[in-house]
Amino acid sequence: MINMLVTGGCGFIGSNFIEYMLKKYDDIKLTNIDNMQHHDTIYNHNYLKGRFKRYHHVFGSINDQLLIDKLVKNSDYIVHFAAETHVDASLIVPENFLDTNINGTLTILEAMRRMWSDRCSGERKFIYVSTDEVYGSLALDDDTKFTEESKLDPLNPYSISKLAAERMAYVYKKTYGLPIMITRCSNNYGIRQFSDKFIPKVILGCKHLTEIPIYGTGLNVRNWLHVKDHCRALDMILRSNFDQYDDSVFNIGSDLILDNNTLVDIIINLIRQRYDINGVTLTNLVRHIEDRPGHDLKYHLSYDRIKKVLGWSPMYIDFNVNMIEIINWYYTR
Ligand SMILES: NC(=O)c1ccc[n+]([C@@H]2O[C@H](COP(=O)([O-])OP(=O)(O)OC[C@H]3O[C@@H](n4cnc5c(N)ncnc54)[C@H](O)[C@@H]3O)[C@@H](O)[C@H]2O)c1
Numbered sequence: 137m138i139n140m141l142v143t144g145g146c147g148f149i150g151s152n153f154i155e156y157m158l159k160k161y162d163d164i165k166l167t168n169i170d171n172m173q174h175h176d177t178i179y180n181h182n183y184l185k186g187r188f189k190r191y192h193h194v195f196g197s198i199n200d201q202l203l204i205d206k207l208v209k210n211s212d213y214i215v216h217f218a219a220e221t222h223v224d225a226s227l228i229v230p231e232n233f234l235d236t237n238i239n240g241t242l243t244i245l246e247a248m249r250r251m252w253s254d255r256c257s258g259e260r261k262f263i264y265v266s267t268d269e270v271y272g273s274l275a276l277d278d279d280t281k282f283t284e285e286s287k288l289d290p291l292n293p294y295s296i297s298k299l300a301a302e303r304m305a306y307v308y309k310k311t312y313g314l315p316i317m318i319t320r321c322s323n324n325y326g327i328r329q330f331s332d333k334f335i336p337k338v339i340l341g342c343k344h345l346t347e348i349p350i351y352g353t354g355l356n357v358r359n360w361l362h363v364k365d366h367c368r369a370l371d372m373i374l375r376s377n378f379d380q381y382d383d384s385v386f387n388i389g390s391d392l393i394l395d396n397n398t399l400v401d402i403i404i405n406l407i408r409q410r411y412d413i414n415g416v417t418l419t420n421l422v423r424h425i426e427d428r429p430g431h432d433l434k435y436h437l438s439y440d441r442i443k444k445v446l447g448w449s450p451m452y453i454d455f456n457v458n459m460i461e462i463i464n465w466y467y468t469r
Pocket residue numbers: 143144145146147148149150169170171172173174177196197198199216217218219220221222236240265266267268298320321322323324325329330
């Protein structure tokens with residue numbers, strides 16, 4: 137049996153990853169540490185608990201060194217998702233982001249340094265799940281893509297905290313020889329995302345006929361990847377031999393870029409075709425609100441390295457089909 141520790145597994149990507157891994161592998165026992173501060177974590181937690189015998193949840197914080205020491209000691213693989221993730225909140229309470237995202241990650245790295253010193257290579261592995269936001273923003277008319285070598289230029293407290301944590305992971309890899317890889321993924325979409333994130337907000341706005349807020353002009357462009365493709369990529373990296381890599385970072389992206397206005401139009405059209413909306417013109421729910429300060433204009437990731445090295449590329453690429461599934465999930469929940 138492989139003992140896997142997932143942090144933040146009651147969140148959006150973590151809960152999808154746990155489901156993916158436990159469905160695919162019989163020889164994994166999985167522990168999830170999550171402090172469940174967001175109300176939507178309860179649904180994700182109950183969903184996992186009800187389905188998988190080899191799933192165990194620990195209610196606690198990644199900042200609790202004694203608890204993390206114990207969990208790390210007993211783990212072969214660790215995939216670290218736990219983080220404060222809402223960019224808007226990072227502008228209001230940046231200190232929470234520094235504490236959870238940087239100090240919380242440091243807690244895990246310190247535990248690995250002390251608990252894994254006996255056998256670091258081959259059997260134990262750690263993935264730090266970072267973000268494309270560490271590259272900062274492209275100009276809207278810039279057609280280049282961020283590669284793993286691009287300049288790192290985070291522009292909000294969330295992305296700064298993610299970069300600080302991933303660089304700390306890099307230092308622990310170089311200094312202590314810990315088996316660490318870092319992934320930088322583009323925007324994910326899928327089921328079980330928290331209701332205060334952009335896509336769920338649009339769908340739930342249509343469902344409840346409430347306002348659909350779009351920041352500024354809505355021309356900001358994001359690179360969208362289905363969460364299952366993210367899980368596939370993390371799985372492939374985990375199963376690979378970390379010793380073979382000269383580099384410590386993989387971008388995980390897709391070919392799909394959409395501006396926010398187009399994304400909202402697509403969702404509204406799909407909902408209009410499928411659900412009774414009582415004659416309401418859903419586009420009237422859209423409100424362009426004052427832009428977020430320092431709102432990044434455009435992200436677009438190159439995934440050439442992971443494609444070349446591991447043969448990964450996105451599989452779930454029919455956006456409309458995927459989006460219908462997600463809409464149905466939010467409508468029937
Ligand atoms: N969502 C995206 O599009 C995206 C893209 C790239 C990278 N990422 C990264 O992936 C990871 C997961 O993102 P997500 O969208 O699933 O986030 P999420 O907000 O849905 O989930 C984060 C989880 O971490 C938990 N958590 C927060 N602080 C904790 C603490 N101190 N101790 C234990 N658990 C704690 C939360 O309760 C939550 O369940 C994050 O590290 C994020 O930076 C997300």
